[in-house]
Amino acid sequence: MASIESLEELLQDELKDIYDAEKQITKALPKMAKKASSDELRQAFEEHLRQTEQQIERLEQVFEQLELPARGKKCEGMKGLLEEGQTMMSEADDDATRDAVMIASAQKVEHYEIAAYGTVRTWANLLGKSEVASLLEETLEEEKETDQRLTGIAEAMVNPEAAKDEEAEAAPRGASARGARAAMSRGARHAAADRKRR
Ligand SMILES: [Fe+2]
Numbered sequence: 001m002a003s004i005e006s007l008e009e010l011l012q013d014e015l016k017d018i019y020d021a022e023k024q025i026t027k028a029l030p031k032m033a034k035k036a037s038s039d040e041l042r043q044a045f046e047e048h049l050r051q052t053e054q055q056i057e058r059l060e061q062v063f064e065q066l067e068l069p070a071r072g073k074k075c076e077g078m079k080g081l082l083e084e085g086q087t088m089m090s091e092a093d094d095d096a097t098r099d100a101v102m103i104a105s106a107q108k109v110e111h112y113e114i115a116a117y118g119t120v121r122t123w124a125n126l127l128g129k130s131e132v133a134s135l136l137e138e139t140l141e142e143e144k145e146t147d148q149r150l151t152g153i154a155e156a157m158v159n160p161e162a163a164k165d166e167e168a169e170a171a172p173r174g175a176s177a178r179g180a181r182a183a184m185s186r187g188a189r190h191a192a193a194d195r196k197r198r
Contacts, residue, residue, distance in 0.1 A: 014119060021075040029049040033049070
């Protein structure tokens with residue numbers, strides 16, 4: 001097990017790494033949004049850009065709490081992921097393929113971030129820095145949500161007909177659930193009325 005001093009150093013190092021990674025992402029996302037042909041995907045990238053800007057501010061709060069200057073250290077992992085995505089995007093022959101490639105690349109980025117934020121959150125907790133841990137946890141949850149949203153877009157894209165069928169099926173199911181709830185509350189009202197009568 002790492003000593004407390006070394007864990008503290010590891011935390012600082014990893015925070016600098018994520019800080020730089022987030023900054024790289026804010027540069028990549030506008031380009032990806034521009035190239036997206038699906039409206040939903042473009043919107044997801046645009047919203048994630050705004051979210052990433054907030055995540056950078058949140059990291060600045062973390063640095064402040066730790067009484068450290070907010071400074072990044074080149075994140076080679078993110079650089080590699082983004083470069084690979086760029087190459088794959090430039091090789092895509094059509095819009096749908098490019099969208100699929102961008103989703104894949106964005107999800108790799110999200111998974112990197114989920115691993116990184118999960119790690120620093122745990123280290124902050126181990127060091128008893130619970131406020132820092134909860135700030136990092138907040139971002140971790142946002143990254144997980146973004147990843148899920150991208151999975152949803154990918155699934156609807158690969159088989160849009162299937163996605164439509166599922167929607168059509170889901171609607172009556174929702175309606176019948178509402179119907180069942182209404183029937184149950186009617187039943188409860190009748191039961192209450194019966195009890196009163198007795
Ligand atoms: Fe992020």
